[in-house]
Amino acid sequence: MKQRQLGANGPTVGEIGFGAMSFGGMFGETDEATSLRTLDAGLEAGITLIDTANIYGLGVSETVIGKWGRAVTLATKCGIVAGPPRSVDNSEPYIRACLEESLRRLKRDHIDLYYLHRLDPKVPVEEVAGTMSRLIDEGKIGGYGLSEIAPYTLRRAHAECPVMAVQNEYSLWTRLPELGLLRTCKELGVAFVAFSPLGRGMFGEREMRREDFRSGVDFRHTNPRFVEPNFSANNAAIAKFRAFCQERGWSVSGTAVAWVLAQGDHIIPIPGTRTAEHLRHWLDASLTPEDLAEIERILPAGFAWGDRYGDHQMNAIERYC
Known part of the structure; x- marks a missing residue:
């Protein structure tokens, strides 16, 4: 697998990373043995950046990765208080407490990349940067990141x-x-890590159905893009893209990941899956300028019906356009 750098002074990693949210069971039943096989398959394919968070399965995802124990670049996150009710805390004591818990579950004494998962309006981001700077100086983390933010932040x-x-x-x-x-990330020498590059499963090898959503925990049940009439409209649009891929013998998910990679050499997509079989679909796709132009014709910017989150899901997410 080709390599990309994780920020101006960060480690070099495989150009595709792995998002481990699904290990926590949000998108369907999972088990430790299957998750470990998936991680093995990723490493075999050259995936060396594993991305998780303390709230994925309330520690389950981190625990599985800790048991796996392979020498890869690890990223995890803090800042969300699971609740109920769910809230956000960016204070230094909370960040430090979350870090110690994550280190214990991951069986590490150092996290390569530590993200602030969501912004707390009560804590200026400069204070958070100061906290992260001290953690870097103490050798607890290699660097820090921010999630769901605006360019000015x-x-x-x-x-x-x-x-x-x-x-x-x-x-x-x-x-x-x-x-x-x-553009701002590129200017500052900051890596852009693209989560949900497969549209939360929409860019899969077969058309998604609402009955595929896990009962009770899958937030797609109420996500605007997955409720009618938006869901049917989005499936119809993506069906044209799926046909484009299949006519060329390409996997749908691999083509969607390749499109993200083609948008800039500082971008690292982190698709996620529960199984090794699905992971193998992501690999070895490349697109010509003509391919990219045709994809843009099939799925122009703004084609999706519905917002990516409902209003109840937008807390602590920065909107800037």
């Missing part, structure tokens, strides 16, 4: 202590980062 934090990575949603159907954030 990145500039404020970066001026206090250089940011290694920004993690925001980015895919064929979520294009907001193109309106300033990708």
Whole structure:
């Protein structure tokens, strides 16, 4: 697998990373043995950046990765208080407490990349950058990142202590980062880590059905893009892209990941899956300028029906356009 750098001074990693949220059971039943096989398959394919968070399965995802124990670049996150009710805490004592818990579950004494998962309006981002700077100096973390932020927040934090990575949603159907954030990351030497590059399963090998959503815990049940009439409209649009891929003998998910990779050499997509079989679909796709132009014709920016989150899901997510 080709390599990309995780920020101006960060480690070099495989150009595709792995998002381990699904190990916590949000998108369907999972088990430890299957998760470990998936991690093995990823490493065998050259995936060396594993991304998790303390709230994924309330520690389950981190615990599985800790048991796996392979020498890869690890990223995890803090800042969300699971609740109930769910809230956000960016104070230094809370960040430090979360870090110690994550280190214990991951069986590490050092985290390569530590993200602030969500912003706390009560704590200026400069204070968070100061906390992260002290953790770097203490050898607890290699660098820090921010998630779901605006370009101006990145500039404020970066001026206090250089940011290694920004993690925001980015895919064929979520294009907001193109309106300033990708450019700002490039300018500052910050990696852009694209989560949900497969549209939360929409860019899979077969058409998604609402009955595929796990009962009770899958937030897609109430997500605007997955409720009618939006869901049917989105499936119809993506069916044309799926046909485009299949006519060429390409996997749908691999083509969607390749599209993200083609948007900039500082972008690292982190698709997720529960199984090794699905992971293998992501690999070895490359697109010509003509391919990219045709994809843009099939799925132009803004094609998706519905917002990427409902209003109840937008707490602590920065909107800037």
